[in-house]
Amino acid sequence: MKERTIWEQIADSFRSRSIWMLHYCTGCGAMELPPTMTSRFDMERFGVAPMATPRQADILLITGYLNTKTLRRVIYTYEQMADPKYVIGFGSCTINGGIYFDSYSTINRLDYYVPVDVYIAGCMPRPEAILEAFNYLMEKIRKGEADGWKRYRENYEWYKQNQIRSLGEVYVHDEFHE
């Protein structure tokens, strides 16, 4: 791993304390997010705040199983986010397929398609586990180890190949300028 300059270290410590998240609710795990956000568990005290669009967001939460139709949207969403960006894979469905491992329409391993920085095991993970994961991600960002966005750039060919193998085509349409 490359040494970080002093500016990158300062920037990383800011990034670790202010995480704007985009929760693209794909699966049942999204049900655990409302209690995490509201008064009981209050994730805003860690500087984690929900954002409305991918452009503003820093992390993408993949909350559960992904079928091939949603995977395409997830990839578009991920590519619209500004660097540095991080991904949290939520629940066992993103790790190895979970209980949908033999379904014809879902993907099994998220890491083939977008780089994942932190996984949360469990079906579904409780809010405590989610807060734990956020703290772990903050620690990783502070140390400069959360480098999924760099991996995606460096191994873009490999990720693209995997995406095309499952989806047939991956092409972001620019409807406004066409």
Next chain:
Amino acid sequence: MAAYKALFNLVVAFFLVLSLEGIARKIMARIQRRIGPPWYQNFIDLFKALSKHPFSNGWIFDFGVLMALGGALATAMIIPMGSITWTPFPNSDNFFVIMYLFAVGALGMAMGMVGSGNPWASIGVSRALTQMLGYELPYLIVMSSVIFFYKTASIHKLIELQRGGWNLLVMPLGGIVAFISLMGMLGKKPFDIMIAPAEIASGPMVELSGKYMGLLHIMHVFSVFVEISLFVDVFLGGGSFGWYLVKFVVVWVLAVMISSVLPRFRIEQMLKFYWGVPLGLAFLNALFVLLGWTL
């Protein structure tokens, strides 16, 4: 000397409003029985946003963001902070100058955000401009009656003429209407229709990434400073620098507390509201001023 004072204005505005925004998040959290983020959270958010690698959406977008920031900066520079001692440009702190300069920032934002080509941004901008139509009408009528009453539009002269008693006490109706308009200017809760994150994906800001978000956040900080300072100077009688800060904080906290217990209006409810009671009260206030029935 004036240049130093203007720079001092900007420094005060930046640190004061950013920490107050953090405190507002804390207050809101306490009202909802949460712990809430630390008061310096907004500084972290801002510097993080400035450290990201953003996307541009063409030169109109870039230019619009810069124009918005420039307009807000220029307005914040000429605002008097409580008395003639803290007035950077005593000859040009006219109310009309401030209103015109302030519109530059708002129009720059509208142009840049529509230039991003996202339909949510266009909807957000149209909502923001409709809302401006809503609150500016009662506000300007109240301000006209204030200017007619004191026979001057210069803010620091208005402050001096309020030595005898705050304008809020001289014309209470006008003060109340101005505060309701202030809530709309700040985009606080019943009137935050233009950013409505749940319905139109934060409206004008939908395509803003990284540094653009940071720049517009700075613009927002200076706009808040201008809006609240105008209220404090014109209705609460300014005062020495310390008193000015106290009044600023009180007005802000009041606005935050009101906003944290209210839901959001729809766009046509907002317009009906502003052009109903506040507009009527503004006209009544103007009538009282014309007849000389002030306290």
